[in-house]
Amino acid sequence: xxxxxxxxxxxxxxxxxxxxxxxxxxxxxxxxxxxxxxxxxxxxxxxxxxxxxxxxxxxxxxxxxxxxxxxxxxxxxxxxxxxxxxxxxxxxxxxxxxxxxxxxxxxxxxxxxxxxxxxxxxxxxxxxxxxxxxxxxxxxxxxxxxxxxxxxxxxxxxxxxxxxxxxxxxxxxxxxxxxxxxxxx
Amino acid sequence: xxxxxxxxxxxxxxxxxxxxxxxxxxxxxxxxxxxxxxxxxxxxxxxxxxxxxxxxxxxxxxxxxxxxxxxxxxxxxxxxxxxxxxxxxxxxxxxxxxxxxxxxxxxxxxxxxxxxxxxxxxxxxxxxxxxxxxxxxxxxxxxxxxxxxxxxxxxxxxxxxxxxxxxxxxxxxxxxxxxxxxxxxxxxxxxxxxxxxxxxxxxxxxxxxxxxxxxxxxxxxxxxxxxxxxxxxxxxxxxxxxxxxxxxxxxxxxxxxxxxxxxxxxxxxxxxxxxxxxxxxxxxxxxxxxxxxxxxxxxxxxxxxxxxxxxxxxxxxxxxxxxxxxxxxxxxxxxxxxxxxxxxxxxxxxxxxx
Ligand SMILES: Nc1nc2c(ncn2[C@@H]2O[C@H](COP(=O)(O)OP(=O)(O)OP(=O)(O)O)[C@@H](O)[C@H]2O)c(=O)[nH]1
Ligand SMILES: [Mg+2]
Numbered sequence: 115x116x117x118x119x120x121x122x123x124x125x126x127x128x129x130x131x132x133x134x135x136x137x138x139x140x141x142x143x144x145x146x147x148x149x150x151x152x153x154x155x156x157x158x159x160x161x162x163x164x165x166x167x168x169x170x171x172x173x174x175x176x177x178x179x180x181x182x183x184x185x186x187x188x189x190x191x192x193x194x195x196x197x198x199x200x201x202x203x204x205x206x207x208x209x210x211x212x213x214x215x216x217x218x219x220x221x222x223x224x225x226x227x228x229x230x231x232x233x234x235x236x237x238x239x240x241x242x243x244x245x246x247x248x249x250x251x252x253x254x255x256x257x258x259x260x261x262x263x264x265x266x267x268x269x270x271x272x273x274x275x276x277x278x279x280x281x282x283x284x285x286x287x288x289x290x291x292x293x294x295x296x297x298x299x
Numbered sequence: 300x301x302x303x304x305x306x307x308x309x310x311x312x313x314x315x316x317x318x319x320x321x322x323x324x325x326x327x328x329x330x331x332x333x334x335x336x337x338x339x340x341x342x343x344x345x346x347x348x349x350x351x352x353x354x355x356x357x358x359x360x361x362x363x364x365x366x367x368x369x370x371x372x373x374x375x376x377x378x379x380x381x382x383x384x385x386x387x388x389x390x391x392x393x394x395x396x397x398x399x400x401x402x403x404x405x406x407x408x409x410x411x412x413x414x415x416x417x418x419x420x421x422x423x424x425x426x427x428x429x430x431x432x433x434x435x436x437x438x439x440x441x442x443x444x445x446x447x448x449x450x451x452x453x454x455x456x457x458x459x460x461x462x463x464x465x466x467x468x469x470x471x472x473x474x475x476x477x478x479x480x481x482x483x484x485x486x487x488x489x490x491x492x493x494x495x496x497x498x499x500x501x502x503x504x505x506x507x508x509x510x511x512x513x514x515x516x517x518x519x520x521x522x523x524x525x526x527x528x529x530x531x532x533x534x535x536x537x538x539x540x541x542x543x544x545x546x547x548x549x550x551x552x553x554x555x556x557x558x559x560x561x562x563x564x565x566x567x568x569x570x571x572x573x574x575x576x577x578x579x580x581x582x583x584x585x586x587x588x589x590x591x592x593x594x595x596x597x598x599x600x601x602x603x604x605x606x607x608x609x610x611x612x613x614x615x616x617x618x619x620x621x622x623x624x625x626x627x628x629x630x631x632x633x634x635x636x637x638x639x640x641x642x643x644x645x646x647x648x649x650x651x652x653x
Contacts, residue, residue: 140544140563156608159578160563162620163414163422179411184583185565186622190426193407193433208506208525209546210484243524243543244505245484 130175131291132197134232136223137204138216139183142239145274146204147180150284155274160184164194174288188219195228199291200235202283205256207238207246207271213255220256224265233294234267235287237280242273266290361416366409370425373406377432384439392443396436403432424625484508486527490515499523499539500599509536518647522603526559537595537647540607556595556645558609564588571636574616575609582633583622589636592616597648 135143139160147167148155161182169176181191203220206212223229236258238249247255249271261267268286272279380399387395410425417425486508487495492515497507499521509517510529519526519538526538528547534554538545541559551568558575567585574580575593582588592612604610617635624630 140546140561157577158561160561160581160620162419162622163417163426164411165415166412184563184581184622186423186583187426190430193426193429194411196404208484209527211508211510211527211529240525244503246506 129173129292130177131199131288131295132177133179133200133202133287134191134194134198135178135180135202135204136191137183137202138206138209138212138219139185140209141183141204141206141216142237142274143180143183143202143204146237146239146272146280147178149274149277150280161187163187171284171288174292176284176288191223192226195226198229198232199295200287201229201232202235202237202287204237204239205252206240207248207252208240208243210247213247213252217256224261230264231294233287233290234265235283236267236269237283238269238271239274241271241278242275266294363417363421366413366417367421370406370409370428373402373409374428374432377402377406381432381435381439384443396440396444399436403429403436406432418627419620420625420627423622427625484527486510487512487515487517494518496520504542518597520597520600520647522607526557528555537645539595539597539600540604540609542607554642556593556642558593558595558604558607560607560609572616573636573642575604575612576615577609577613579615579618579620581620581622585621586632588633590616590619590633591636591641594642594644596644596646 135147137143144158144161144165145155147165148158151167151169161180161184163182165180167176167178167180169178179194181187181194201223203223205216209216224234236252236256238247238252240246241248249269253259253269258267258269268283268290270279270283270286272283274280377399380395380402384392384395384399407429410422410429414422414425484506487497488508488510489512491513494516495512496518497520499507499519502521504522504524506525506527507519507523508527508529509531510527512531512534514533515531516535517537519536522540522542523538524541525543526541526545528536528545528550530549531553532550533552534550536553536555536557538557538559541557543559544561544563545557545559546563546565547555547567548565550566550570553567553570554573555570556573560577562572562574562576562580564572564580564582565584567582567588569587571589571591572580573591573594580590593616601610619630619633621630621632624632
């Protein structure tokens, strides 16, 4: 059985896409998930473990795993890498002091072999805050251009506060994954 | 599954990416991922189907004790499977280990799916347990399985992202970063023994940073969206409403009087926090921190708090979550500040005028 037959086989299954959302604590992951799901964002607690949401998006079922980013919890991220189609890395663009941390954690994550085939969406969040770095600046700080050429990635500026940029980002991610996984009829 | 793997490894499409061996390997691992993924989908739909047909298998939702009993059953079963591994037929070891691995994955999933309603210490200790089980499995695999030459299987050559040497990266950092300088954000930094006052009223909403202060008093009035506090010693910090979050890192001997939607406290020592907060304050790597309710006033604060939806006492200030504390008993790292030791109402508008 070659590549095509496997893809065809997968194609027949339900169009489910699994997305893992990670990033430093306070970057806005939970708020983003609530926002795209149309839920109230006025009281959001720091995520102790997980926040799992199933969202119907176009013709796909997105299974979104939002994992807490507090340092204590980061070591558990890797338990959830298996079967991830898309990776969303959320950056607090206004947290200038921790950009180095942010870069180090992202670099670590991308070394992970089990994530090697997943598309990467970087959300430069909190664009509504005055003084936030632009997506271009974030891309520079994170040195995204130097990323492995086989990786599909995209950076998008957004705000979970206003909702700006979120759909654009998820559109790209879902299209990119879909075109790889559900490519042929 | 087995068939697919054999087919994949023995019949890589010769037209694809033959030129570059590293690309080829990447490509193979992606193929492998897809086939694993496919298998999981099959498995999932099977489990789902059997769960539907067997109503007793469906969990009673949001019950901690139910979760705990399922968790501990699976845990003991995995532990005994691990123990049996050494005794089993060498030709069976591989499949035995794979099966344990998938049981652990199921357990991880159970934790993840239930974590939203579990008490925080249960989440933490379950996470730790599953991680420890993984660890044991890896140790056992390393011991029992002969080293493979090359495998297309995408199963973990598990690297620990935490344990990996970070030093090395740090060293490369300056050179990589040199192309870009992070602009300074508005704030106060590098001061000693001063009174620092700022009013956000009328300015565009943004973030504010306070760092590297020694023996200072900081008074922030008006509302701000995000506040970052780094490295303070013997300081007092009074703030009006923060409509997003406050991040405190590396403070000692300080007093904070703050109102915010979220507060995260890292590396704090012997400091008091007087808070009004809409979600549970959390501490990580901290000790000797004490909590009390917000006690600040200045001209116009009522209205600012109302606009920021921080006018009501939520009692969350006393509901602190210590991310490093794994047990049900009170964390020794924080406590409630006894009433007779608390500050009275602090009026910062008065002292500014005088
Ligand atoms: N101004 C502004 N604030 C935001 C935005 N997104 C999130 N926030 C605020 O940032 C804080 C952190 O948001 P969360 O969604 O809890 O962050 P998180 O990444 O889930 O954090 P952990 O669960 O600890 O990993 C909250 O106070 C949010 O209100 C944004 O786009 N703009
Ligand atoms: Mg969260």
